[in-house]
Every structure is written in C-alpha cells, then in structure tokens.
Amino acid sequence: xxxxxxxxxxxxxxxxxxxxxxxxxxxxxxxxxxxxxxxxxxxxxxxxxxxxxxxxxxxxxxxxxxxxxxxxxxxxxxxxxxxxxxxxxxxxxxxxxxxxxxxxxxxxxxxxx
Amino acid sequence: xxxxxxxxxxxxxxxxxxxxxxxxxxxxxxxxxxxxxxxxxxxxxxxxxxxxxxxxxxxxxxxxxxxxxxxxxxxxxxxxxxxxxxxxxxxxxxxxxxxxxxxxxxxxxxxxxxx
Numbered sequence: 001x002x003x004x005x006x007x008x009x010x011x012x013x014x015x016x017x018x019x020x021x022x023x024x025x026x027x028x029x030x031x032x033x034x035x036x037x038x039x040x041x042x043x044x045x046x047x048x049x050x051x052x053x054x055x056x057x058x059x060x061x062x063x064x065x066x067x068x069x070x071x072x073x074x075x076x077x078x079x080x081x082x083x084x085x086x087x088x089x090x091x092x093x094x095x096x097x098x099x100x101x102x103x104x105x106x107x108x109x110x111x112x113x
Numbered sequence: 114x115x116x117x118x119x120x121x122x123x124x125x126x127x128x129x130x131x132x133x134x135x136x137x138x139x140x141x142x143x144x145x146x147x148x149x150x151x152x153x154x155x156x157x158x159x160x161x162x163x164x165x166x167x168x169x170x171x172x173x174x175x176x177x178x179x180x181x182x183x184x185x186x187x188x189x190x191x192x193x194x195x196x197x198x199x200x201x202x203x204x205x206x207x208x209x210x211x212x213x214x215x216x217x218x219x220x221x222x223x224x225x226x227x228x
Contacts, residue, residue, distance in 0.1 A: 006156075032214055034215075042201075042220055042221050043218060043219070043220040043221060044157075044203070044218045046215060046216075049215060051214075059215075090156055090157070092156075092157075094214060099145055099162070099164045101147050101159045101162055102147075102159075102216060103159060104149075104156030104157040104158070105156050106154075106155055106156045107154070107155065107156050109154065
C-alpha cells in the first residue's frame with residue numbers, strides 16, 4: 001500500500017533562518033505531489049505542485065520554494081523565514097492515473113519566533 | 114475557475130442524531146467532488162468522492178454524500194452521529210477539465226457532536 005511521510009512533525013525556527021521540510025511517498029511511482037499551508041486550522045492554500053521530477057508549479061509567489069529531486073521526494077524550502085511563514089504545512093500525493101483523491105501526510109507545524 | 118463554499122463554520126449535533134454538513138460548488142465543466150476529515154494536528158483523511166454515476170455516494174465511517182447538480186451541492190450526511198465524529202470537515206472540487214488536477218478546498222466546517 002501507499003504511504004506518505006512528512007518530517008519533522010513540529011519545528012520552531014527564528015526569523016531569518018533557513019527552512020527545509022521533506023515529504024516522501026512510498027508504494028507508488030510518478031505521483032503528483034502537492035504542498036499546502038493551513039493557517040489557524042482552517043482553509044488550505046496550495047503553495048506548489050509537481051507532476052514529475054524537476055517540474056514545479058508555484059501557485060502563490062512568496063519566499064518559499066519547492067524542489068523534487070527524486071520521483072517520490074518533495075522538499076519545501078526557504079532561505080530566510082518570515083513571521084508570516086508560521087503555519088501547518090501539509091504534503092499530499094495523488095496517482096497520476098484516473099480520478100483518484102489526494103492523500104495527505106500528517107503535516108509539519110512550523111512556528112517562527 | 115472553480116470554487117467551493119461551506120456556509121457553516123460550525124455544526125452542532127447531539128450524539129445519535131443525524132448530521133449534515135453543507136457544501137456548494139462552482140465549476141465550468143464536470144465537477145469531481147471530495148470530502149475530507151481532519152482531526153487535531155493531523156493531515157486530511159479522504160472520506161468519499163463523486164466522479165460520475167449514482168448521486169448518493171457512500172464513504173468511510175458511515176458517511177455519505179448526495180450530489181445535486183441542479184443545486185450545485187454535495188452535502189455530507191450521516192444517519193447517527195458519534196462523539197468521535199467531532200472534527201474539521203473539508204469539501205473540495207476539481208473541474209473535470211482541469212489539467213493540473215488541482216483541488217479547490219472550502220474553508221472547512223467544524224462538527225461538534227455532544228454526548
């Protein structure tokens with residue numbers, strides 16, 4: 001069966017520090033991958049999505065970036081974090097075949113001090 | 114463009130009573146509709162989907178949803194609520210012609226089931 005892993009589960013970072021969040025998927029190949037941010041436990045904002053290695057589409061211009069160095073690895077990064085980057089970051093995957101739902105990891109709660 | 118509205122921020126229901134969580138959508142093509150549930154500090158869990166076919170869709174944990182094309186709605190229902198159903202529920206839509214396969218999520222509805 002397919003599984004998705006996100007780490008770390010929680011992270012506290014000072015303003016201006018770099019960021020790297022990692023997401024990996026097991027048990028499938030060529031998944032569509034997504035990064036979302038959820039503020040205050042409510043709506044989801046799509047940040048990036050990827051349909052293949054090295055293919056990244058950005059939905060919201062900001063100081064975050066994403067990379068997909070391997071088929072089942074998706075990384076969210078920042079060179080200098082802002083206070084407004086605090087939130088709950090969720091990674092999701094979806095099969096590239098058929099009308100399948102997205103499946104989510106357990107998220108990373110990021111607090112910026 | 115595609116959009117989803119969940120008009121209720123919170124729904125309160127007594128345990129054992131039926132529950133409904135409302136969702137309306139807007140797409141230019143055929144709608145693909147999804148419901149997810151989120152427990153505190155966890156990711157979203159998939160409950161059910163409507164792609165085509167029977168308007169009444171059954172999903173996990175006894176939940177079901179009814180697709181109504183004329184009202185552009187996809188309300189989530191359960192005949193008898195459990196306290197453990199208390200969580201945040203999200204409706205999502207994808208336009209069948211959306212090549213990017215991206216979902217648009219509603220703002221979420223918090224379901225509170227009281228014993």
